[in-house]
Amino acid sequence: MKNIRNILNSRSKIDGNFFVSIQNILGFKPKNIAYFKKAFTHRSMNIKDAEGHPINYERLEFLGDAMLGSVIASHLYTESPSGDEGYLTKMRSKIVSREHLNELGKDLHLINLVESKIPKGHFGDNIYGNLFEALVGAIFLDRGYKYCEKFIYKKVIIPYVDIAQLEGKVISYKSLLIEWCQKEKKVFDYNVYEDTGNDEIRHFSVKLSIDNKVVSKARATSKKKAEEKASKRAFFVFQNQISKDNPSL
Amino acid sequence: MKNIRNILNSRSKIDGNFFVSIQNILGFKPKNIAYFKKAFTHRSMNIKDAEGHPINYERLEFLGDAMLGSVIASHLYTESPSGDEGYLTKMRSKIVSREHLNELGKDLHLINLVESKIPKGHFGDNIYGNLFEALVGAIFLDRGYKYCEKFIYKKVIIPYVDIAQLEGKVISYKSLLIEWCQKEKKVFDYNVYEDTGNDEIRHFSVKLSIDNKVVSKARATSKKKAEEKASKRAFFVFQNQISKDNPSL
Structure with missing residues (x-):
């Protein structure tokens, strides 16, 4: 009995740590932590929900990618009033490039939160960007577009999106x-x-x-x-x- | 003097008609009709704003395309809990295909509202889809994501998005x-x-x-x-x- 209580206690401590880590990254309290749990569950865990659907972050990547795309599009539309459609499309693809998303995920140390059966050292660079996209998807499900937009401004647009540099006016x-x-x-x-x-x-x-x-x-x-x-x-x-x-x- | 008044009156009647037409399509009152004017101005009109930036619907297409992408993504994510990333991507591209967007624009008779120096008969089919995208972009600027989402549900998802048909289970x-x-x-x-x-x-x-x-x-x-x-x-x-x-x- 004592043992089970210990296990449950240590389990809830782990969950508590996860909640705090997510809150620190987000800058606000998650409403439904399950979305974020999913965003950091690798397919190798092989978990399924009651209907038999796999629980892992891959579908959330799809959602997060779409949200990033629209928030960045609306930022560029406003910030670059002289850019035509082709220019806006090019700028957006620079911002949401695989390389850039990987960097964002690395800076937030997202890999520390992953649950996976595969040792973390065995993942390639893309896991960082994938986790970042999944996190954005989870924010959308948890809190809607406005919070998602705020998060992308705070973590992507303000620190990284510099139109002069993207345009190549400033190389270094x-x-x-x-x-x-x-x-x-x-x-x-x-x-x-x-x-x-x-x-x-x-x-x-x-x-x-x-x-x-x-x-x-x-x-x-x-x-x-x-x-x-x-x-x-x-x-x-x-x-x-x-x-x-x-x-x- | 009387002539000028007549011209101004007929001008404001045209603008009034435009406002009513837009309101009928949207199902709500636009706050800033200028966004919608832009969404229906073809580049051939050659209009520029005070800063010399061209006023036409091309940049709004970019914005509307991004909003369509994210609203459809979130719908598919919820409606198709068993679909993986690849499946969701494929379904979305079917829904926002050029052909489908052209059909949507045609059904709403959007071409009737275009201001253009080119005769309407001279446009290809793509103008319908482009105007539809631009309209979605204008809704986003005028009223934000929530209204944009509502409009896409009403005009795209409810009447047209049928997952059984998209999956090819129902061909006809x-x-x-x-x-x-x-x-x-x-x-x-x-x-x-x-x-x-x-x-x-x-x-x-x-x-x-x-x-x-x-x-x-x-x-x-x-x-x-x-x-x-x-x-x-x-x-x-x-x-x-x-x-x-x-x-x-």
């Missing part, structure tokens, strides 16, 4: 920043160090200083990405001054 | 109905007549009688389509009786 914020520092005779320093912490994947952190003052910090899965992220953040700090020298921005 | 409701009538020794009659009315395109109407009683009516752009539509309606009237003989339905 790092080179833009270095160029500006050199021109303005400012001393810059990228202090990069390994910072994997509890993550399963290697991570790097960077502190970017200009004239011996830290102006931005970033963390990512490669040195190059961390530097670019920090540069972009610094760019927005000095945007007005940098733009004076680059009227096309 | 006409043959299904005739088979059933023959088996049950019922007399059926398809009374088809041309019924173009004020439309620019030829239309046909059909009255379907079973045992000398009209059971359904339909109207479409070909005899075959009108008969199929009437058969489908009759099928739903007799569904319980027909299903007894066809346990797979």
Whole structure:
């Protein structure tokens, strides 16, 4: 009896952790945690519902992909009033590219939440993007379009969607920043160090200083990405001054 | 002075007609008629806004296509709990096929509302589907996702989305109905007549009688389509009786 109680307790502790992790990622309380459980269940678990339908995240990917498509479409429509249909389609496919979705899933450490019979190290890169899509699908079922839209703004559009960069006007914020520092005779320093912490994947952190003052910090899965992220953040700090020298921005 | 007043009056009468026509199609009052004006302005009008951006329906098509995609995705996700990702994708592409969208646009007579310098007879079939997509995009901008979803349910999903037919289980409701009538020794009659009315395109109407009683009516752009539509309606009237003989339905 005591044993069963212990098992149940530890089970509900695991479920409690899952709930908290999901809440932290979402920024709000899930109403029906079952949608999110499904979004992180791999087919290898071989679970079925009462009607015999498999419970795993694959169908949620389809739903999440559609929601991402429409939220990004509506953002581009508003933000790019001069872009024609072909341009809007091209921009959207850049934003929801497999590579980009994988990066988003990695940044949110979604793989830590997966239930699977396959060891996590055996998955390819695509699992990150698939989990991200499934998570968006679960948000839609749990809370509807508005919450889904908010989540995509917070996690995709605000941090990553930069129309200037997508258009290829800005290839690298790092080179833009270095160029500006050199021109303005400012001393810059990228202090990069390994910072994997509890993550399963290697991570790097960077502190970017200009004239011996830290102006931005970033963390990512490669040195190059961390530097670019920090540069972009610094760019927005000095945007007005940098733009004076680059009227096309 | 009187002339100008007459012109303005007749102009506002035209605008008033447009408003009423849109309201009839939507089933609700548009908040900002400008979105709908845009959805029915062809590029040949060569109109630009204050910033020099062209005003026509092409960008709205992109938006409407994305909204159709996500509403249909969420419908299929719920309605087809056993369908996997590949199946859901295939079903969606059947529903939002160019051919199907053209049919929807034709049924709503959307071409009657177009402003264009090109004579309406010179457009190909795709203008119907394009206008339908643009209309959905305008609804999204005017009223948001919920109204967009309602409109798509009313005009696309309820009247046209029949998973049994899409899956190919039912190829033709006409043959299904005739088979059933023959088996049950019922007399059926398809009374088809041309019924173009004020439309620019030829239309046909059909009255379907079973045992000398009209059971359904339909109207479409070909005899075959009108008969199929009437058969489908009759099928739903007799569904319980027909299903007894066809346990797979």
